[in-house]
Amino acid sequence: AQTVTQSQPEMSVQEAETVTLSCTYDTSESNYYLFWYKQPPSRQMILVIRQEAYKQQNATENRFSVNFQKAAKSFSLKISDSQLGDTAMYFCAFMRASGGATNKLIFGTGTLLAVQP
């Protein structure tokens, strides 16, 4: 069974600074996807960034980038130039990519990020 671990329950960062959120996962699959989702107080899960395991290049989306270490099963999220609107719960998630798989997401327990003015 796959598991996702987020070891930082809460983090704080000053506005305009950079912060890194950690995520590790466990799987025997060779082909899969990894995601970071943001959940503000409105409860709406918003996709921040995705990474295909077969791609060696780390994904980037504007101020958001990942450090994907496949051998170490590590998938951290870096947020640059933090903004007040980045304050939210962040979830790391895993999805199998095998043919015929359900494609359900397996989530970690989340990291609550507070951006301080």
Next chain:
Amino acid sequence: GAGVSQTPSNKVTEKGKYVELRCDPISGHTALYWYRQSLGQGPEFLIYFQGTGAADDSGLPNDRFFAVRPEGSVSTLKIQRTERGDSAVYLCASSPMSGMHYNEQFFGPGTRLTVL
């Protein structure tokens, strides 16, 4: 276009009652997922629909939980004889099975269920 919508936004019920939670997916998305998010936890998978059929219901906790998607669009999650432990936020997500957003799940705002 419109995103995934869920109704009601909040539902308070008494122990032992029956509840229905509704999900309207993004038009054209053939895959639909239900997740349950307990306080302080990440969402946990409940059930997955591909079209009208439940392709995977392995996450349903027991036979009090049931979900349908009769026309391949709107889905209803039904909970019988509710228990206090059923209190959680129920999230719905839909996904296209082709195109640039293939395998990406788009979430609704959730229904917060409180069982007194």
